[in-house]
Amino acid sequence: MKPSYVVTGAAGGIGRACVAELVRRGAHVWASVRTDADEADLERAYGEAVTVLRMDLRDAESIEACGERVAAAGPLRGLVNNAGLARPGPLEHVPLAAFREQLEVNVTGQLAVTRAMLPALRRAESARVVTLGSIGGRIAGPMVGPYHTAKFALVGLTDSLRAELAPEGIHVVLVEPGAVTTAIWPRARAAAEEVRAALSPAALERYGDQLAAAERSAARSERTGVPPRRAAEAVVRALVARRPAPRYLVGTDARVAAVLASLPFRLRYRLTAARR
Numbered sequence: 001m002k003p004s005y006v007v008t009g010a011a012g013g014i015g016r017a018c019v020a021e022l023v024r025r026g027a028h029v030w031a032s033v034r035t036d037a038d039e040a041d042l043e044r045a046y047g048e049a050v051t052v053l054r055m056d057l058r059d060a061e062s063i064e065a066c067g068e069r070v071a072a073a074g075p076l077r078g079l080v081n082n083a084g085l086a087r088p089g090p091l092e093h094v095p096l097a098a099f100r101e102q103l104e105v106n107v108t109g110q111l112a113v114t115r116a117m118l119p120a121l122r123r124a125e126s127a128r129v130v131t132l133g134s135i136g137g138r139i140a141g142p143m144v145g146p147y148h149t150a151k152f153a154l155v156g157l158t159d160s161l162r163a164e165l166a167p168e169g170i171h172v173v174l175v176e177p178g179a180v181t182t183a184i185w186p187r188a189r190a191a192a193e194e195v196r197a198a199l200s201p202a203a204l205e206r207y208g209d210q211l212a213a214a215e216r217s218a219a220r221s222e223r224t225g226v227p228p229r230r231a232a233e234a235v236v237r238a239l240v241a242r243r244p245a246p247r248y249l250v251g252t253d254a255r256v257a258a259v260l261a262s263l264p265f266r267l268r269y270r271l272t273a274a275r276r
């Protein structure tokens, strides 16, 4: 029997690249999407190698239903917690609803999916839970506070899960990419424009320069990011290695930032935007 994997957020970007790489290796993939068009597209592209799941990480019932469907089909070799979004803006002004949605999808949603898939994972040998963190979970910067808060939270979440599931032989891995060129960037840009448009003149005066710098930095990252295939290769390594590493960095920018994150705090903050 082909090994089976679940990949959340498989419509595009890193999730879709994970599906492609797993299918290329002969696996069966349960791929989660949110729209009819994305479901039809995956079915057209991969036929029987992929079974599409409909799941919204803000909807507990949809997550539980997918967990039951996957468990009924047999053992699950690995779960890729990939679905996520990025809500930018100054923390003083990001609408709290947007901040909550960021944590709901990128943190609570990842735990909910993991819990739903554990019965099927327990039926496989040496199962894997691979979660997409970010180098933004090691170094936080201005104007991307909600996203970085969520990615830092994932470090705690996956470290605790790792310890809790280790006795059963389930490996929990965090993949930490730097910039990857996907739709997350234009989506974040659109969200940033909304936040900016709602700022008062006084708030714009206070944060305008930082917003502009963050927008320039995001444009640079989008241009220079690695292709999604590179992140997918790290995910698949974590899924198939006999003894996976606890964390995988992806991209030169991630490696450089990881070194910076390991410096003593005063030195580290002097070298970043959090200077004072």
Ligand SMILES: NC(=O)c1ccc[n+]([C@@H]2O[C@H](COP(=O)([O-])OP(=O)(O)OC[C@H]3O[C@@H](n4cnc5c(N)ncnc54)[C@H](OP(=O)(O)O)[C@@H]3O)[C@@H](O)[C@H]2O)c1
Pocket: 008, 009, 010, 011, 012, 013, 014, 015, 033, 034, 035, 055, 056, 057, 058, 081, 082, 083, 084, 085, 105, 132, 133, 134, 135, 176, 177, 178, 179, 180, 181, 182, 183, 184, 185, 187, 225
């Ligand atoms: N791109 C980067 O530079 C980068 C760097 C580090 C880490 N990451 C992480 O990698 C993961 C994938 O991001 P990506 O860059 O591939 O972005 P992407 O192309 O925007 O893909 C994100 C996926 O998540 C899905 N998603 C968003 N909200 C959802 C929800 N409420 N329920 C279910 N699915 C939802 C999206 O579905 P829809 O298409 O239906 O919205 C989409 O399939 C994220 O966790 C991201 O934080 C990305």
